[in-house]
Amino acid sequence: MRPAVLMFIIFCVSGALAQNYNNYTLPTYPSMSGGWLALGGANDVLMPHINLKMPEGNWTYPYDYYPVFARNQNVTGTFFGTSRTAGSTIGVIVLKLDTSSFQEALRELYKTEAFDRVEPTGFKSITLNGTGIGHFSINCLTSGLYVLLVVDLKKLSVLSALPMFATDDEISVESPDIAAKGETLKVKIKVLQGQRNISRMYGAAIVSLETYRAASINTSSNGLKDKMTSVISLGNKSLKLVGEPKISQTIVDQILPILPDDSALAMAESNKTESEMYLIHDGDWKPGRYVLTCGVYSNNGLGGIRQKIIEMV
Numbered sequence: 393m394r395p396a397v398l399m400f401i402i403f404c405v406s407g408a409l410a411q412n413y414n415n416y417t418l419p420t421y422p423s424m425s426g427g428w429l430a431l432g433g434a435n436d437v438l439m440p441h442i443n444l445k446m447p448e449g450n451w452t453y454p455y456d457y458y459p460v461f462a463r464n465q466n467v468t469g470t471f472f473g474t475s476r477t478a479g480s481t482i483g484v485i486v487l488k489l490d491t492s493s494f495q496e497a498l499r500e501l502y503k504t505e506a507f508d509r510v511e512p513t514g515f516k517s518i519t520l521n522g523t524g525i526g527h528f529s530i531n532c533l534t535s536g537l538y539v540l541l542v543v544d545l546k547k548l549s550v551l552s553a554l555p556m557f558a559t560d561d562e563i564s565v566e567s568p569d570i571a572a573k574g575e576t577l578k579v580k581i582k583v584l585q586g587q588r589n590i591s592r593m594y595g596a597a598i599v600s601l602e603t604y605r606a607a608s609i610n611t612s613s614n615g616l617k618d619k620m621t622s623v624i625s626l627g628n629k630s631l632k633l634v635g636e637p638k639i640s641q642t643i644v645d646q647i648l649p650i651l652p653d654d655s656a657l658a659m660a661e662s663n664k665t666e667s668e669m670y671l672i673h674d675g676d677w678k679p680g681r682y683v684l685t686c687g688v689y690s691n692n693g694l695g696g697i698r699q700k701i702i703e704m705v
Contacts, residue, residue, distance in 0.1 A: 429542065429552055431469040434459035437697055438683065441608035459554070460697060462562035462585055464532040467514070471542050471552070473524030482551065483543040484528045486514035488536050513538065517545070533558040535693075561586030563696035565686045570703045573677040576670045577702070579658070581686050583665040586695060593689045594667035598702060599655040601681040603627065626650050654678065679704050 436457040444451045461467060471482065514530035530540075535558045542552040562585035571577050579596045606627060613620040622633045629650035633643065651657065654677055658669035682702045688695035 428472050429469055429540075429554055430472065431459050431467065431554075433465065433468055434461055434556075435698055436460070438604070438699060443608070443610045445610075445612040447614060455554075459556050461533055461556060461558045462696070463535045463558055463560055464585075465558070465562075466532050467530040467540070467556070469528055469540075471518075471520070471526050471528070473520050473526070473551075475524060477520055477544075477551075478522050478524040479520060481517060481519045481545055482526065483541075483545045484514075484516045484518060484530065485541045485543060486530050486533070486556075487539045487541065488513045488534075535560045557694075559694055559696045560690075560692055561688055561695035563686070563688050563698055565684070565698050565700060567684060567700070567702065569700075570705055572705055573679070576672055577656075578668065578670055579684070579686060580668045581666060581688060583688060583695065586665070587692075588665060589663055590690055590692075591661060591663055592667075592695060593659060593661050594669065594686075595657070595659045595689070596669050596671060596684065596686045597655065597657045598671050598682050598684045599652065600678070601683060601701075603652050603654060604683045624650070627652055654682075677704060 437460050439453055439456060439458050442453040467486065469484075471484070473480075473482075513533065516528045516530060518526040518528050520526040533556075538556040538558065540554045540556055541550055543549070544551055561583045564582045564584055566580040566582070567577060577598065581594050581596065583592070603626065608625045609622060610625070611620060611622045620635060624631045624633070624647065629652075631646055631650050633646070648657070656671040658671055660667045660669055680703075682704050683699060684702050685697070685699045687697040
């Protein structure tokens with residue numbers, strides 16, 4: 393997934409949030425073979441409802457979460473196969489995609505032919521135990537877009553495919569876990585790993601869980617970047633963007649009018665490795681759970697992204 397698509401979440405956070413997000417420590421991703429993947433150590437980003445229409449057909453992002461890793465972080469996980477795969481040997485392959493477009497990346501996800509065109513970043517051959525379970529660890533990643541494939545080595549068929557993203561920076565977010573409506577919410581974003589003395593844009597957005605679930609991004613493309621059309625929907629408001637989405641002040645200005653009343657957004661540019669922002673609460677905000685999304689962006693691309701739940705009382 394293109395970094396700009398992830399950054400859209402900062403401005404129009406949305407959809408498919410599990411109720412037990414605070415206790416969510418080991419994400420699972422169902423596979424096409426009936427089993428599923430569980431990854432450890434990822435910074436999991438809640439995904440909006442993302443739909444893509446291409447000449448090859450329609451595609452919907454199938455998971456609630458998008459796994460994001462920091463640069464130089466190892467990828468560890470477990471593949472839970474079915475009884476039919478017990479005792480078999482599978483391959484876990486990580487491919488780094490050189491593509492810069494979202495739809496081109498999607499075309500690679502379920503194609504074993506991609507092996508002939510992309511040099512694997514990591515490969516592990518593992519034997520599943522008697523219940524079809526196997527553990528794996530892939531060496532640290534550089535920043536970029538990846539696809540993790542679980543492959544039946546005998547049939548050369550893809551059992552499971554999962555996009556991943558590794559960011560240049562690792563960030564932390566400090567904020568109260570509970571806030572009262574009418575008070576200002578202080579948010580501090582720190583860059584824990586990354587370049588020093590470069591200009592970064594820091595962003596923080598908060599929106600109610602109800603609104604978060606309802607938002608969507610619908611994209612259509614004929615394969616040409618300048619012909620791509622994206623519609624961001626928040627409640628009964630929507631915004632149409634033409635061309636490959638890229639973060640800019642112009643897009644931010646366009647998105648602001650469609651933000652719902654139960655939301656707030658703050659942005660700041662700094663050469664330092666941390667930034668403090670203040671989200672101003674409206675007195676009409678309803679008590680309940682809100683999603684806080686924070687991100688860091690520079691000329692190098694998406695530096696980091698992190699989320700947490702805020703309880704409004």
